[in-house]
Amino acid sequence: MIDNFARPLLVIEDSDEDFEALSRIMKKESVVNPVFRCSDGEEALDFLYHTGSYSDSENSPRPAIILLDLNLPGTDGREILKQIKQDKNLKYIPVVVFTTSSNPKDIEICYRYCVASYMLKPIDINRLVETIQSFITYWLDIVILPDAVNN
Numbered sequence: 690m691i692d693n694f695a696r697p698l699l700v701i702e703d704s705d706e707d708f709e710a711l712s713r714i715m716k717k718e719s720v721v722n723p724v725f726r727c728s729d730g731e732e733a734l735d736f737l738y739h740t741g742s743y744s745d746s747e748n749s750p751r752p753a754i755i756l757l758d759l760n761l762p763g764t765d766g767r768e769i770l771k772q773i774k775q776d777k778n779l780k781y782i783p784v785v786v787f788t789t790s791s792n793p794k795d796i797e798i799c800y801r802y803c804v805a806s807y808m809l810k811p812i813d814i815n816r817l818v819e820t821i822q823s824f825i826t827y828w829l830d831i832v833i834l835p836d837a838v839n840n
Contacts, residue, residue: 696753696834700726701733703761714821722829730764737779752782753834759788759795767798774802781835
């Protein structure tokens, strides 16, 4: 059996409140995966390409999965997704979009770039908790991630 135990999760999210909600729920659900956060597109690209303040790959391991907000300052999530999926070394990392945008154009663009899932951030806190719990169960417990096959 392949184990997803402790696979790094990269969260690209500019909202402190949304990240805090995710962190609280992950702690409550006893998630052991190391979580790394980038709060804008440029920081995310530095993390993924080991440049800037992330030049030490020990502090920026290759994520097993990426949770991506589309509406980021500077380089937005759509551009991040495009770059990841066009890079031969990164394109196999599953990207789950977690955003407030229900724009059909955004959904189409993301699936065109082979996003693994597109999830809407609910406004209602109870629904938000359920959505995050579903993400945790599915992506961190059930799914076999690509990097697990190589280890």
